[in-house]
Amino acid sequence: MKKKIIFLLAAIVVVSCSTKVKKPEARSKFLKGFSTYYNTLFNAKDALNSEFTARDKEHKDNFYAPYIPILTYEEQPLGSDLGQSAAFAENSMKMAEVNRSASTRSAPGMPPGMPGNNPVPQNADGTENPGASVLEIAEAKALKAINKYSVIRKGEEQNKTIFDAYIILAQSRIYQGKYLPALDALNYVFTHMKEDKRLPLAHVYEALAYAQMKNFHKSEEIFAQLKSEKINKDHEKILSIYYAESLLDAGKKEEAVKELDRAFDLNGNRKLKSRIAFLRGQVLQEQGKSDLARESFLSAYKYANDFEFEVKSQIEIAKTFNGKGNYEGAKDYLEKISKKGTYGSRKNEFYYALGLMANKAGKKTEAQEFFRKSLLEKVSDSQVRGLAYYEIGKSYLEKNDYIGAGAYYDSALVAMTYEPSKILLQDQSNYIKKISKNYYLIKKNDSILSLAKMTEPQKNEYFAKYIEKLKIKEEKEELERRKAERSKGFDTGDYNANSIFANGGGSFEDFGVAAKGFYFSNNNTVSKGSATFKQVWGDRALSDNWRYSKKMASLEDLKNEALGVNTAPNPRRFEPAFYIEQIPTDAARLSQLKKDRDTASLGLGIMYQNYFTNTSLATKTLYDLVDVKPEEKVMLQALYEIFAMNYEKNPQVAARAKQILLTDYPYTSYAEFARNPKNNNFVKSSNEVENAYKTAYSLYESEKFTESQGEIDQIILKYPKDALVPKLSLLNAFNAGKMSGKEVMILQLEQLVLNYAKTPEGIKAKEMLNYLKSDLKFQATDNKGNAVQNNQQMVGNPTNQAGNIPQNKINQQNQIQQNKNVQPMNNQKNGVPKKPQENELQTVPNAVPANPFGK
Structure with a gap:
């Protein structure tokens, strides 16, 4: 025996060492499976596992991104028997060396440089690419295993180990971003291994490859099909993780939460359960859903x-507090654990x-105290430090203290590490500036104008009070x-653990110099000491009491600078006359201050709406401007x-603005807009509107x-959101x-520009206005349309001066009749504007198309 x-055994060795090349169909199924697993495929698995481990x-979680990933590749999430035992892993390096030396020889019948012939990719000249x-x-190693050991008979793969090779090949390609080649590899499995379990x-x-390609429809179709089948539990575990993340990527958050619940139940690994629970809490x-999120974060912590x-789970639990629970209990809990052991290093968080x-x-005041305490603790997370600065800055912004808000926002930008947050904050910081x-321009000019209106006694009384406060200060x-001067020579320093002066030695610190000696005799130690001093104390001038007299600009100094107040002491600062002399008395200068103040106020109101969507504050600011009667x-x-920011959501607030426009400025395009504001959210054009346009044209x-005109008015009233409304308006x-002449046409075009500025018709209307206004002359009128006594002719926009249509153009029908022949278009039926002469502006568009559905 x-x-x-x-x-x-001898026969097996002889056969396996044979140099004769056999076709894939003739290869031994047993031998090839044995060789594949214990030779090339092992190295492919080892390389892939090494990548996952590395x-x-x-991996460092970014807890400030919308979601954390579930898998960090500590455990190979393959779902098949591709993991290696401890003993197998111990011998991996030894076997890899044997295979590396063997791989330098070409396989029988295989030309050098083939992807299946070498364990590592080759350069163009056939040399190994290190x-x-x-x-x-x-x-490359998976390809080699496939090329050398695949056994196909009657269109079916006989070497079952090749399945593992194709999974490794697909994985390595997916994680390199080669999604289509990965799908090609998997298609081979679907074609030649149809019966494999x-x-x-x-x-x-x-499905994962399709999800990475953003083809979520196809991905979800495959995942859903797999869920409806009875599959291996290991496969089901990995399916639930990838499916949940693909649903999140597709924006289907409700379905993703359900799949995360399933993934949490299926996976028994503590790390995976914690990460799944944390991700579910984030969603x-x-x-x-704060209460449900809190439960998820509690599971993540558990x-x-x-x-x-x-630590991050505890912080997220705190964030889910809705203000209705036991605040004092939650506060006591967090304060206690922040003092326990290693948690003490995370006090700032x-x-x-x-x-x-x-x-x-x-509790706004208490919140600010905690944020400031966070800044005083040792930094464990720079992003948290930046967020603490941001929260303090927000409190200043809520009080309209823009100098304070800007200063803390700038500090937040320096500290933050999460780039998307920094980008958003940078925009807000720029807006605040x-x-x-x-x-502060408004405040300064208001103050000056208010002082200018005072009588002489009132001015003296005002500045007398100011001087008294200045003296007390x-x-x-x-x-x-003086108190600091008396303390000179006494040690009043705060020798805490963070201070560079906290060491017990009586001499200067040598800052890394091995041999002790006189500190100032070594230039390197002096340089290092100076840098460390500036880091701790800032850039201080050489003066007595340097630790007390902090030479830094305070927020108060910055505000005074913005208001134009000089903080440097003046010898005459206790004389009321010193201040009164600086108040302007010239009418032209005061008028300019008023104009600057009104323009700044207009910009401020618009910025409140555009930058922070604070409609109520924007409206109040602009109504305050209206009350002071600007130009x-x-x-x-x-x-x-x-009116534009309120007429849809707050019609009662907009009513006053509309009334003023219709009463005081009835002939302006702004009044026209107030009478009939349009909606730019158009839907697809209907057949009825298209037919009505053809009829009107x-x-x-x-x-x-x-x-x-009647046909157009009727159809717009019936279909105000139709896509053809701008064309009908043009x-x-x-x-x-x-019918009424060029001036009335200008009014209609101005309203069109206001209502539909971004549509092609709005753009063309603007171009036509440039042309029509280029030679427009008419008599000046007041706000009510009455002719001004001097008959000076004005050129340009009627709203630039009186803002109205000349009364003589409205009342004199013969003039209107003449205007029908002095129009911006000729009498041809196609309605195309007349061709400008060589000396005229060449900007007139074909606004009314010959084809109703043309440009």
Whole structure:
């Protein structure tokens, strides 16, 4: 029996070492499966596992992104028997070396440089590429295993181990971003291994590849099909994870939460359960379901297997506080755990979380105290430090203290590490700087104008009170200075653990110099000491009491600078006359101050709406501007902005602006807009509207302008959101021009620009206005349409001066009749504007198309 066994083994060795090349159909199924697993395929698996292990070690969760990933590749999430035992892993390097030396020889019948012939990718000249990534090596080795050991008979793969090779090949390609080649590899499995019980795993990676390509429809179709089948539990685990993440990527959050519930139940690994629960909490918190999110974060904390995850889970639990629960109990809990053991190193994060809780509980002052405490603690997370600065800045912004808000926002930008947050905050910081400029200009000019209106006794009384406050302030500062002077020579430093002066030695620190000696004899130690001093104390001038007299600009100094107040002491600062002399008395200068103030106020109101969508504050600011009676163009713009931002959501607030426009400025385009505001949210054009346009256009061609206008008004009233409304309005402007003259046409075009500025018709209307206004002359009128006594002719926009249509143009029918022949279009039926002469503006568009559905 022993002889027979020895003979059989010898025969196996001879056959396996044979140099004769056989076709895939003739290869031994047993031998090839054995060789594949214990030779090339092992190295492919080892390379892939090495990549997963390296990725996990390098993985650092970004808890400020919308979602964390579930898998960090610590455990190979393959769902099939591709993991290696401890003993197998111990021998991996030894076997890899054997295979590496063997792989330098070409396989029988295989030309050098073939992807299946070498364990690592090759250069163009056939040499080995030592710079190949681990995933490229895994891909190349999987291909080699497939090319050398595939056994196909009658269209079916006989070597079942090749399935593992194709899964490794697909994985290595997916993680390199080669999604189509990965699908090609999987298609081979679906074609030649139809009966393999592991096919569901291949379909999981097929769905993953489609999800990575953003083909969520196809991906979900495959995942849903797999869920309806009875599959291996290991396959089901990985399916639930990938399916949940693909649903999130597709924006289907409700379905994703359900799938995460399923993934949590299926997976028993503590780390995976913790990460799944944390992700589920993030999704629920985003949906505003604070109670459910809190439960998920509690589960994440319960199963957490590392300190970082414990801390972040606790902070997220605090964030879910809705202000209605036991705030004092939650506060006491967080304050206690922040003092326990290693949690003490994360005090700054716990104080930040406490600040958020206090805000939700309505305790604004207490919240600010916690945020400031967070800034005083050692930094464990720079993003949290930036967020604490941001929260303090927000409190200043709520009080309209833009200098303070800007200062803290700038600090937040420096500290933050999460780039999307920094981008958003940078925009807000820029907005605040723009608002701040206008805000303090208004305050400064208001103050000057208010002082200018005072009588001489009132001015003296005002500045006498100011001087008394100034004296009290300076006396207090002098007392503090003398107190510090008396303390000179005494050690009043705060020797805490963070201070560079906290060491016990009586001499200067040598800052890394091995041999002790006189500090100032070594230039390197002096340089390092200076840098460390500036880091701790800032850039201080050489003066007595340097620790007390902090030479830094305070927020108060910055505000005074914005208001134009000089903080440097002046010898005459206690004389009322010193201040009174600086108040302007010239009427022209005061008028300019008023104009600057009104323009800044208009900009401020618009910025409140555009930058922060604070409609109520924007409306109040603009109504305050209206009440001080600015010049006409500023008044019109302010009224228009108030009406435009309120007429849909707050019609009662918009009513006053509309009334002023219709009463005081009835002939302006702004009044027209107030009478009939349009909606730009158009739907697809209906057949009825298209037919009505054709009818109106035909009437226009027949010079039946009144009938054409009536048809247009009727159809717009019936279908105000139809896509053809801007085109109908443009045709109506031409009807108005034919019936009432160029000035009325200009009015209609201005309204068209206001209502539909971004449509092609709005753009063309604007171009036509440039042409029509280029030679327009008419008599000046007042706000009521009455002719001004001087008959000076004005050129340009009627709203630039009086903002109205000349009364003589409205009342004199013979002039109107003349205007029908002095129009911006000729008498041809196609309604195309007349061709400008060589000396005229060449900007007239073909606004009314010959084809109703043309440009």
